[in-house]
Amino acid sequence: CKWKAPHTLDIPLFFDNTKYPYSLVAFRHALSMAIDRNTVSKLGEYGYAPATDAIGLNGLFPQWVTDPSVKAQSKQLSTYSPDAAKKLLTDNGFTYKGNKLYDPKGNAVQLNIHVISGWSDWVAANQIITKNLQGIGIDSSVALEPDWNSWFPNAFATKNPTLLWQNGSQASPYGFFNANLSQNAMIPSGQDASATGNWSHTYDATATTLLNQWKVTLDAAKQHTIATKLEKIFLNQMPIVPLFI
Numbered sequence: 039c040k041w042k043a044p045h046t047l048d049i050p051l052f053f054d055n056t057k058y059p060y061s062l063v064a065f066r067h068a069l070s071m072a073i074d075r076n077t078v079s080k081l082g083e084y085g086y087a088p089a090t091d092a093i094g095l096n097g098l099f100p101q102w103v104t105d106p107s108v109k110a111q112s113k114q115l116s117t118y119s120p121d122a123a124k125k126l127l128t129d130n131g132f133t134y135k136g137n138k139l140y141d142p143k144g145n146a147v148q149l150n151i152h153v154i155s156g157w158s159d160w161v162a163a164n165q166i167i168t169k170n171l172q173g174i175g176i177d178s179s180v181a182l183e184p185d186w187n188s189w190f191p192n193a194f195a196t197k198n199p200t201l202l203w204q205n206g207s208q209a210s211p212y213g214f215f216n217a218n219l220s221q222n223a224m225i226p227s228g229q230d231a232s233a234t235g236n237w238s239h240t241y242d243a244t245a246t247t248l249l250n251q252w253k254v255t256l257d258a259a260k261q262h263t264i265a266t267k268l269e270k271i272f273l274n275q276m277p278i279v280p281l282f283i
Contacts, residue, residue: 047204047214048094049087050278051151051167054196055240056227059141064130066276069149070115072123072174073167079282082163087282092116093269094204094280099211102262108269115273116280120173127174139175148177152198154189155182160201163282194230196237201281205235210261212252215268218277219245238277245271 051069053060060066075089090096092115095103103109128134131142139147149171151164164180171178181198183189193200206213217223217235219242225231227239245268252264 046098046283047206047208048090048097048280049201049203049282050094050280051199052196052202052237052278053199054227055238055277058143059147060199062130062142063275064126065132065141066279067115068123068126068174069171070276070279071117071119071126073170073279073281074118075116075281076118078163078166082166083159083282087159089282090116090280092276092280093272094278095211095214095269097283098208099214102211102265103269104262105266105269108266108273111273112269115276118170120170123174134175137175138177146177147175149199150179150181152181152183152189152193152200154186155184164201167281191230194232194237195228196231196239197228202237205232211265211268212249212261215245215265215272216249219268219271219275220249221246222249240277242271242275242277 051073055061055066070092079085079087079089088097092112093103093108103112127139132147133140141147151168153160153164155161161180161182168178168180192198193202204214204217206217218238221241221243223234223236224241225234225236225239231237231239248264248267252261255261
């Protein structure tokens with residue numbers, strides 16, 4: 039019989055969002071639209087890890103995403119569209135010299151994704167991702183690390199772009215949003231973020247307030263209302279780029 043991936047949290051592409059140009063929301067949005075999630079799932083993950091939407095909750099918590107505008111924005115940001123990604127970049131100060139992308143400061147954009155060489159599925163997934171990024175003018179390649187001890191110190195501090203897992207609770211989306219948006223989970227740039235899963239080293243003040251309200255109420259309707267607000271913040275900020283389950 040064919041093994042089916044369990045319902046779980048997503049595997050995103052992470053960066054240290056305090057570092058330029060990852061600090062630019064438009065850049066993160068463009069990266070999301072530049073990556074062909076379906077091909078990453080089908081070829082990189084051998085079809086066992088379904089592609090996600092731009093929020094990354096469609097595997098474990100689809101019932102928490104109910105707002106039509108959230109669904110539409112999530113679909114737009116997770117739909118593979120190199121042309122839309124390029125337009126977003128040029129609308130926000132990025133430029134092209136030939137086929138090469140330059141950031142608003144005039145630097146050629148480079149994004150190498152680090153992975154352990156023995157993790158064949160993540161290596162294959164990253165090969166597809168880097169090819170996608172090359173398609174919008176980014177100098178991108180897969181940086182192979184020989185073993186866990188070579189990879190994880192930089193990965194857990196997000197000193198290099200990498201795929202990583204989520205640390206959030208599977209009881210509700212609270213843990214997911216807390217790890218990625220709350221000041222309470224914030225881990226400073228350059229430090230190991232495995233304690234909270236705040237791999238991007240950023241937070242949102244409004245989201246922090248909403249999460250503080252969530253954790254003191256057992257009212258399901260209030261929790262869902264807060265979740266919708268957090269989904270909108272997440273999509274508007276895109277602190278991470280969810281890719282597959």
